[in-house]
Each structure stands twice: as C-alpha cells, then as structure tokens.
Amino acid sequence: MLNMKDIMETITMIQEDNLDIRTITMGISLLDCASDNIDVAIRKIYDKILFKGENLVKTGEEIEKKYGIPIVNKRISVTPVSMVFAASGGDPVKYAEILDKAAKEVGVNFIGGYSSLVHKGFSKGDIELINSIPLALSTTDYVCSSVNIGSTKSGINMDAVKIMGRIIKKTAEMTKEKQCIGAAKLVVFCNAPEDNPFMAGAFHGPGEPDCVINVGVSGPGVVRAALSKLPKDAPIDLVSEVIKKTAFKITRMGQLVGVEASEKLGVPLGIIDLSLAPTPKVGDSVAHILEEIGLETAGGPGTTAALALLNDAVKKGGVMASSNVGGLSGAFIPVTEDQGMIDAARKGVLTIEKLEAMTAVCSVGLDMIVIPEDTKEETISAIIADEAAIGMVNSKTTAVRVIPAIGIKEGEELNFGGLLGQGPVMKVNKSSPEIMIKRGGRIPAPIQSLKN
Amino acid sequence: MRAVITVIGRDMVGILARVSTECANANANVIEVTQSVLQEFFAMVMLIDISSLNMELEQLKINLQEKCPDMTIHVMHENIFNSMHRI
Numbered sequence: 001m002l003n004m005k006d007i008m009e010t011i012t013m014i015q016e017d018n019l020d021i022r023t024i025t026m027g028i029s030l031l032d033c034a035s036d037n038i039d040v041a042i043r044k045i046y047d048k049i050l051f052k053g054e055n056l057v058k059t060g061e062e063i064e065k066k067y068g069i070p071i072v073n074k075r076i077s078v079t080p081v082s083m084v085f086a087a088s089g090g091d092p093v094k095y096a097e098i099l100d101k102a103a104k105e106v107g108v109n110f111i112g113g114y115s116s117l118v119h120k121g122f123s124k125g126d127i128e129l130i131n132s133i134p135l136a137l138s139t140t141d142y143v144c145s146s147v148n149i150g151s152t153k154s155g156i157n158m159d160a161v162k163i164m165g166r167i168i169k170k171t172a173e174m175t176k177e178k179q180c181i182g183a184a185k186l187v188v189f190c191n192a193p194e195d196n197p198f199m200a201g202a203f204h205g206p207g208e209p210d211c212v213i214n215v216g217v218s219g220p221g222v223v224r225a226a227l228s229k230l231p232k233d234a235p236i237d238l239v240s241e242v243i244k245k246t247a248f249k250i251t252r253m254g255q256l257v258g259v260e261a262s263e264k265l266g267v268p269l270g271i272i273d274l275s276l277a278p279t280p281k282v283g284d285s286v287a288h289i290l291e292e293i294g295l296e297t298a299g300g301p302g303t304t305a306a307l308a309l310l311n312d313a314v315k316k317g318g319v320m321a322s323s324n325v326g327g328l329s330g331a332f333i334p335v336t337e338d339q340g341m342i343d344a345a346r347k348g349v350l351t352i353e354k355l356e357a358m359t360a361v362c363s364v365g366l367d368m369i370v371i372p373e374d375t376k377e378e379t380i381s382a383i384i385a386d387e388a389a390i391g392m393v394n395s396k397t398t399a400v401r402v403i404p405a406i407g408i409k410e411g412e413e414l415n416f417g418g419l420l421g422q423g424p425v426m427k428v429n430k431s432s433p434e435i436m437i438k439r440g441g442r443i444p445a446p447i448q449s450l451k452n
Numbered sequence: 453m454r455a456v457i458t459v460i461g462r463d464m465v466g467i468l469a470r471v472s473t474e475c476a477n478a479n480a481n482v483i484e485v486t487q488s489v490l491q492e493f494f495a496m497v498m499l500i501d502i503s504s505l506n507m508e509l510e511q512l513k514i515n516l517q518e519k520c521p522d523m524t525i526h527v528m529h530e531n532i533f534n535s536m537h538r539i
Contacts, residue, residue, distance in 0.1 A: 006537040065510045068528045256535040
C-alpha cells in the first residue's frame, strides 16, 4: 500500500501549499479557416473553436472532481491571427471580436493568438494587424495578443520594436478606464515558443498539429514549503536537490492530468509546461522562494544567482517527469502577480534594472511591470530591444509585458484584480534612446560560436 | 479503481464506524485501513475500491464531511499518489 507519509505529503501540497494545475490550454489551428472572404473566414473560425473546444471546460471540471486537484484555468490558443487575416482580409478587429465571442460561448477565460510573427520582417497583413491591437484589446474582454519581434536565428526586427513601443502605450491609453488592462494582455516576445499554454503569450504555432492539449502546472508554494524544511546551513547543492525532487512530483501530476484530458477529449497531448507561476495569493510567490533560499528581499544582491539555480532545478526535475516538457518551463517573475515581488517593488529593492538581469536566467522576461505614465514610446521600445537582445544572444525566450499607468500618479498603484494582481508604478531610467530607436532596420542574428 | 480517504482530527467515538458506513452506502469496498492515535489526535488512511461506486467520488466526499464535520477529510483518486510517488 501507499505509505502514509507520501499520502500526507500530496494532500498538504494541494490543500496548504496551493499546488494546482494552472491551465489546460487547447491549441487550435485556424489555417483551414482562411477564405477569400472575411465573413466566411470568421464564421469558420467561430464554428471550429466551438466544435473543438465545446467540451474543454466540462472535461477540465470532471478531472478536477475526479482527482481533487484544482484546475484553475481552461484556455484556448489559436494560430496567429495575422496568418488568417493575410489570406482573408477585411477589418482585423472583427477577428478579435469573433475570438472573444467564441471564448465566451465555450466558457474559457482567455483566448490567445491575436498575434503576429515578425522577427525577420513584415508580411502582408502584419502591420495592419499590429496597428489594430489597441482597438482589439480595448473592445474585447478575453482576447490576448502577442508579437514576436526577434529570434536567435534571425536577429531583432527594430522596425517592429519601434512600432510596439507606440502600440503598448496606445493600448494602455485606450483601456485607462479599466486600469490600463489592455497592456496586461499584450506580450512582445523574442524566441516565442509555439506551444506555450500560459497567457497572455499563448498562441498555436504554425508547426503544431491541428488541435492539441497543452498543460501548465504551477506550485511556487510547494517549492517554498519544501525548502522551508531545510536547515538554514544546508549547502546550496541540497537546495537544488530539494527543488528538483519537488518539481518532479509536481510535473508528474501535470502529466496525469494531461494524459487524462487528452484521452477524454480525443485530442493529442502536446506538452507539459512546468512553470512556477505565482499568483497574488499568500504562499504562492516565486519571490518568497528566493527569500527562502536565503535573501532578505527579492531583488537584492544574490537574486540572479538564486533565480538561476531555481530555474535550472525546476527544469531538471520537470524533464525527468514527463516525456514532453515544453512551453516556457521554468520560473516566472511577473511583478504584479507575485506578493513577494510587489512588496519588494514597494520597498524599492526590486528595480527594473535588476529584473532585467533576472530575465537572463529565468524562463521569460520583464513581466507585468507598471511603468510611469510619462514613459516615452521610444523608451518602451528600447526596453523591448534590451530584453530581446538578452533572449537573442542567450538562445532563450524573453518577453516584455509592461503597463504604462495612464492617469495614475507616482506612488499610486494599478489594481487589475484576480490573477493579474496589483503593483506600484516602478521607476524607469529617463535617458533618451530616441535616435537609436528611430533608426529602425534589423539587428543581425548573433554568432553562435566564440562564446565568451 | 481505488481511492484514498484520509481523516485527521481530534479522537472521538465512532469515527471509523461513520466513515465505513458512508463507504458502504456508496457501495465502496474497504480494502485496507491504517490508523494511528497520537495523544488526542486521530489520523486514518483508508484505501477503498471505487470500481462499482454508486455515486460520484465528489458526492462521497461531501457525505463524509457531513457525517464528520469536525474532522479534516480528503478523498482522492489513487492515481495521483501513484503518479507522484512511483516511477
């Protein structure tokens, strides 16, 4: 029989340490929905999402009941809309509206894929779609958007970087009545993964099968709780070992749920994404793991090293537990979604510059950072360029999701509520990058040898 | 298919009886029981067969919680423990 210690460990993980399946995301290809007429295309999109996704929420809830594990979100990601739009034409916002309608009908809480992949250049429809993002995100509730502006293989599209600074600012302005929430649903990527189940950056890559289930597992609280049992003088190797073992167990649960969901829905299982994704709930913070490792406050000296160790150990444990680990897998550091990060930012210990360093070793990038209203478009573009450069050179995914706090004074906070959390306006360096950003063009792809 | 019931709380008369009665009502066969009483605390792990259960597992859990309101009760499918703790 199973032993009592194992049983109690699992129950404590779920009940007290907030272990959960963060999301079951169904990826749906929209490539076969293209038509020479926009009305036909959007009808096909709506029908396909409803046909494929109709049982997604119900199945998620059934698994939740069967195993007693919370499955927090059920979501859908679709083929980057720019591809369908390029063929079918019309008003791009209509595609966002139909995605929103389909998401509401199916009962998911986000739909990702109002996206464009422009890392090497713009194809037909890309610029039009990107320009429509502010309107699309302000007139819909559930649609998420992402733009990939760089990759290790192709360099960084600085024309796109320039545009995205303006788009982010405009999106925040157009949703200023709603805490600038539009900008929280828009991610700018370098090396975007095609199978990521986490929002706002999820989209269904063109190399993916027609329909696929991707599962995102989380559990920063579980890792922190496991570390808290270690003596304070335990060597750091042991810290890594504990994280690895915990990550293994968490991912095994994700694998179980993924296989079950895939069987029930008759859709192949794509990947398990083991990402320590914090929520504003107490005890669900990545910053608190770093503090448990031995830092006074996240963001202080030592943070990058602790995060590097955490991210690596999570991957090692996760890879062993599932045959198909993918997506972003690692540790997320979204500021407003993490109570420990929020506190550190309020104290001024956590700064954007330190966060940038942290993104070189964590799984994503500058995430959910509230920046001052008067931050210039060029400055936002330059922040994107810096972040993309880290991703490009280090062959990893990086992203920028910053929220210009329109109408909010310094010292005040934005509050999105729910999983997106809240956070103080963080200080941005005011030195101007204007001339560089206005140059446009493309940063060439980096050399992959002579690594120093 | 099997499930694990755990019951934790202050020791009192009739816990095992109540839990097993609810299992019987749900047509779940009790396969194994381990229990320990440490001072006044009671902890029990029960393995039950749920292949011919006459209600949802969730319902059994609700019934158990109603019958033993002062105890912390969890009912979970065996697969979770197997996948987490067995390679």
